[in-house]
Amino acid sequence: MPSIGKRIANLAGIILADYPLCNWCLGRQFPSIKGDSNEVKGRAIREEVKVKAKKGSCFICQDSMHSLKENSVKILEQLKDYEFDDFLIGAKLPKDFIEREDSLRAKFKLRGGEAIKSEITREIGKIIASKTGKRVNFHKPDMTILVNLVSGGIDLNPKPLFVYGRYLKMVRGFPQKRRKCRNCRGKGCSECEYTGFSKEQSVEQILAQNLIERFGAKGAKFTWVGGESSESLVLGNGRPFYAEIVKPKLRHTDESEMLEEKESGIILKKIKIIDEIPKRSPNFMVKVSAHIKFDEEIDEEKLYTLKEKLQNSEVKVIPLKKKPFMKKIYEFDVEMINKREAKATFKCDGGLNIKRLISGFYSNVGKDLLEITPNVSEVIGIKADCDAFDILNVEVLNE
Ligand SMILES: [Zn+2]
Ligand SMILES: [Zn+2]
Missing domain, CATH: 3.30.2130.30 (VC0802-like)
Structure with missing residues (x-):
């Protein structure tokens, strides 16, 4: 029992005569007394108090x-x-x-x-x-x-937990990102089970579901390392992504346990828990196979010129409202399929708008109006369009 001096006992008596206090709240007022807890101190003080304490629930904490x-x-x-x-x-x-x-x-x-x-x-x-x-x-x-x-x-x-992973997309016909629920526009409603997202199939939807189940989480927020279109496949080592796992119940996962869901068309190829999502997106290169359609007939000579012009070159990307920047094209090869179609296979810096690299500024594919020069249409002198491209590999520098 802590020892209580006369002065403290007297003062405590004066307080308790008018203000009922529980032992915790009593002990807390006398920090000079040594004791294991305020409750122990309060009990010791109360024993030394000679006057009659006022009855009732604790004045401070109401018990x-x-x-x-x-x-x-x-x-x-x-x-x-x-x-x-x-x-x-x-x-x-x-x-x-x-x-x-x-x-x-x-x-x-x-x-x-x-x-x-x-x-x-x-x-x-x-x-x-x-x-x-x-x-x-x-x-x-x-x-x-x-x-x-x-x-x-x-x-x-x-x-939150943070993960880094890679996915493969083996089936065409659904987008990378989740769309907002059309009914509530992202606020959350019964139709979207209060997620704010459309239940339509997307890479994000499938990966989110896996991560939510894996970690017993409330949600997953993605940071993508580049993107592909609905009709693209993602092959090779897959596309990297980062995700924040919201309110996870589990903080560990079997990093060798992959998602091999044949039905969804998405394979989770790699998953790793990391300390944080990097502030800057990592530098990466993509290997792409693009299907090109021409408005007029082409010949081998034109394709040869295209290959010569674009391999080991730099293209200038001119967004409508932002500063222009350069992207590198490393290897570039193109094969004729028929007089109006060709297949280009190339490696370029990540983040280059593939469809626009081919069409130039003719079409409005992509979010912002943006021009890339030189581009396939410009080099060949015939309007070209890319209706589909596949990601053959994504290389992250310093992965
Ligand atoms: Zn109290
Ligand atoms: Zn909704």
Whole structure:
């Protein structure tokens, strides 16, 4: 038992005669006393108080401190589903708890006492740490637990996880990105099961579903390393992507367990947990096979000129509202299919708009109006269009 001086016993007596306090809230007002917890200190002080204490629920916390254990049990129950190495407790208190404690401290000149909120979070933290064997971490913990004493609820907020992966697309006919739900335009409604996204098949949809199941997560947000069109295939080593896993229950995954869903046409070829998504998209090169259609007849000579002009060259990309920039084309080969069709196979810097490299500025494919020069139409002198292209490989520098 901590020893209590006469001065403190007298002062505590004066306070308790008018203000009923629980042991926690009593002990907290006397930081000079040494003891394991404010509750232990409060009990010791109360034993030394000779005057009759006023009865009633605690003036400061309305006996909320009694529910610390109960709240901890609720938290432990919910935590069972989650993987985490460390955690942090946060608390939301009714404003008047703090106001009443402040007014009491001002009235009796009680100085240096801990804030009620720190005591609540610390005490719950101690219980959770001892029951789970996990430690409290103030800097980016795996799990943040918010105890809301206003609503009585508990919110678990696991830190997001980040993954890097690669996918192959073996079937044509669906886009890379999810479309917003047409019904609610992304707000979330019953039609889209409150995801805000259309349920139409897309690479994003299929990968998101795999990641959500894999990590028991609420969602997945993607950062793409380049893109392909609906009618493209993605072959070779696949296209890289990054994803933020929102509210994951699991923080580990079997990185050798791949998605081989033949039906969806998407194969997850690689998955790796990473520390964070890089701020800048990595430099990458793509190998492409593009089908070209010409408005007029072409001949081998024209295709030869095209190959000579574009291999190991640089093209200038001129977006409508942004600064022009250069992209490199490394290898470039083209084969005639018939007098109006050809197949080009080439390797170029990532992020080059393939359809526009072929058509030039004639068509309006892509989001922004954008011109690329030189381009296939321009070099051949005949209007050319790309109706489909496949990604044969994506090489990331410093992967
Ligand atoms: Zn209290
Ligand atoms: Zn919707």
